[in-house]
Amino acid sequence: MMFLSHVLFGFISGFFACKLLGCNNVFLFAAVASAASAIPDIDHIGSRIGRKLPPFSVIANALFSHRGFIHSVFPPLLLYFILAKTNSVIAAAALVGYTSHLLLDAATTRGIRPFAPVLKMRIRGFIRTGSSAEKIIALLMLTVAIAVVFSEIV
Numbered sequence: 001m002m003f004l005s006h007v008l009f010g011f012i013s014g015f016f017a018c019k020l021l022g023c024n025n026v027f028l029f030a031a032v033a034s035a036a037s038a039i040p041d042i043d044h045i046g047s048r049i050g051r052k053l054p055p056f057s058v059i060a061n062a063l064f065s066h067r068g069f070i071h072s073v074f075p076p077l078l079l080y081f082i083l084a085k086t087n088s089v090i091a092a093a094a095l096v097g098y099t100s101h102l103l104l105d106a107a108t109t110r111g112i113r114p115f116a117p118v119l120k121m122r123i124r125g126f127i128r129t130g131s132s133a134e135k136i137i138a139l140l141m142l143t144v145a146i147a148v149v150f151s152e153i154v
Contacts, residue, residue, distance in 0.1 A: 010037025036097030
């Protein structure tokens with residue numbers, strides 16, 4: 001999925017997760033989730049985050065390849081446990097955002113291997129990355145994001 005799709009879905013997921021968990025600062029939680037939603041694409045050299053952090057991207061891609069280990073359930077859990085030692089709310093927001101990325105990528109035709117490298121099982125959806133369908137979904141997510149922000153400030 002496109003960077004924008006991930007960031008929007010991370011924000012929306014963070015917003016609703018914060019409401020569900022009853023956290024104090026919905027916008028901070030959603031912002032952290034939104035930022036964390038970009039992390040998995042560090043394993044793709046041409047991704048937005050990969051271009052911003054080329055040394056990390058080159059290493060991640062060489063070690064794991066795109067949509068390999070970094071697109072599995074293990075890194076977000078590891079990230080959560082590391083961050084939870086200092087701030088459990090930020091850790092939860094990062095977990096939500098990272099997981100939102102995995103969910104969107106699982107909905108694409110390329111899919112993800114959620115338990116890589118332990119299992120070869122792949123989850124695939126029907127959305128082509130960069131397609132008109134993805135752009136329509138991104139527009140719908142933008143509409144939802146604007147609506148939830150508006151509902152919070154009014």
